[in-house]
Amino acid sequence: MTLVPLSPRLHRVLGINAPIVQSGMAGVAVPALVAAVSNAGGLGVIASLRLPPDAVRSAIQDVRALTSRPFGVNIWLHDDVRTSPDPDAIPDDVVRGAQAVLNHFRPRFDLDTQLDRPPPANDLVDAALDVMVDERIPVFSAGLGIPEPELVERFHRVGTKVVCMVAGVEDAVGAVANGADVVVAQGSEAGGHRSHGTKLERQTAMQSSTTELVAAVVDAVGGEVPVLAAGGIVDGRGLAAMIRLGSDGVLLGTRFVATKESGASALWKKRLTTGDRTTSFTDGFTGQWARVLTSEFTDEWEASGAEALPGLLQAAAGQDLFNAAKKLGDDQLQPLYAGAAAGRLHDIPSAADVIYDIVTEAQAALDSD
Ligand SMILES: Cc1cc2nc3c(=O)[nH]c(=O)nc-3n(C[C@H](O)[C@H](O)[C@H](O)COP(=O)(O)O)c2cc1C
Incomplete structure (x- = not known):
C-alpha cells in the first residue's frame, strides 16, 4: 500500500x-x-x-x-x-494526606497500611x-x-x-x-x-x-x-x-x-472500546496532571482534596496498590489513561x-x- x-x-x-x-x-x-x-x-x-x-x-x-x-x-x-525531588523535603501533612487515600483502598488487596514517604x-x-x-x-x-x-x-x-x-x-x-x-x-x-x-x-x-x-x-x-x-x-x-x-x-x-x-492489558483495551468512557483529570496516580478513565480512585482522590507528592513520587507511593490492581484486573484502582474521545472507539x-x-x-x- x-x-x-x-x-x-x-x-x-x-x-x-x-x-x-x-x-x-x-x-x-x-x-x-x-x-x-x-x-x-x-x-x-x-x-x-x-x-x-x-x-x-x-x-x-x-x-x-x-x-x-x-x-x-x-x-x-x-x-x-x-x-x-528529595522525599525528605515533602511536608509530613502532604505525605499523610496522600497515604490516607491510598490506605483507604489497600485492604481491598490485603496490602499493609503505609505511612512513610517513598524512597528517592x-x-x-x-x-x-x-x-x-x-x-x-x-x-x-x-x-x-x-x-x-x-x-x-x-x-x-x-x-x-x-x-x-x-x-x-x-x-x-x-x-x-x-x-x-x-x-x-x-x-x-x-x-x-x-x-x-x-x-x-x-x-x-x-x-x-x-x-x-x-x-x-x-x-x-x-x-x-x-x-x-x-x-x-x-x-x-x-x-x-x-x-x-x-x-x-x-x-x-x-x-x-x-x-x-x-x-496495554485486555482490560484496558476493553474499557476503551465499550461502556462508559468518562474521563477525569487527576494528579493522584503519578503526581503530574493526566487524563484517565474516571474510577473509584479518581473520585476518592478528588473528594479527599489531598495534595499529590511531587515529581513521580506519587506513583512510587501508590506503586503497591496500582500494581496489585493491574495484576488482579481491577479497573478502578489503576491508571487507565484515555483521551476525551475514547467514547468513539468501538474496535x-x-x-x-x-x-x-x-x-x-x-x-x-x-x-x-
Ligand atoms: C496511555 C498513554 C501513555 C502516554 N504516555 C506518554 C509518554 O510516555 N510520553 C509522552 O510524551 N506522552 C505520552 N502520552 C500523551 C500523548 O503523547 C498524547 O498527547 C495523547 O495521547 C494525545 O491524545 P489522545 O490520547 O486523545 O490521542 C500518553 C498518552 C496515553 C494515552
Missing part, C-alpha cells in the same frame, strides 16, 4: 508518508506496535520514561529488527523527573538521552518539557530529528527557538499527561482545547516547522479537521492503545488498519472540499 503524503514537508522532515505519529506510551508502545506503525507509513515511537539505559538500548534494537522505516524514542524532560527515585533521563544519541535514532520525541539548545544540537549532530510536544504557545515558540524540527500541539482532550515541563496549578494545566491550541501554534510557528495536532483525535475526520486548521498531521495516543499490537484493529483507514478517510474528506 502506498500512501500519497498529505504533508510534503512532514514527509521531508520525518521521512513518513502517513501524517500520523504514534505517541510514546510506557508499557503500551512495545516494539511490535512501534514497528507496525512505522511499517504502515506513520512514525512509531518508543517510550523510554523510567527505563534504565540498557532497556532503552534493547528497545531500540528490537524495533530496528522489525522495521527499516524511521521511528522515534520519547522521554519526558520535566524538571522534577530529570532531577527527582533514580534519575534516568540523562542516561536514556545518552543512549539515544549513541544509537543515532532517527527521531527524538520530547514530552513534558522542551529540549535545551545543547540537547537539540547533540541530536542534530548525529542526524536525529527532534519532535517536541507542547501544551502552550510559549513553549511552541521556545521549542522552535531551541531548534526543534517539528512541534506537537497537545490539547487538553489528550489522554495521558499534560505536556508541561513543570507542575502547574490545575486550572492552568487544563488549558487549552486542541482546536484552540493547534490554530494558535500554527499561527505562531507553522511558518517555520511542521505542526502536529494531538488530543482527542481518533479517525480520518479528525485528521482532516486538523489539516484544515493548518496542521501537517496528528499524533495519536488513545487510538493506538486499543490496537492489536499495543502492550481493536491492527495499527496498520488504523493508519490506512484514517488516511483514506481524511483524503476523501479533503478531496470533497
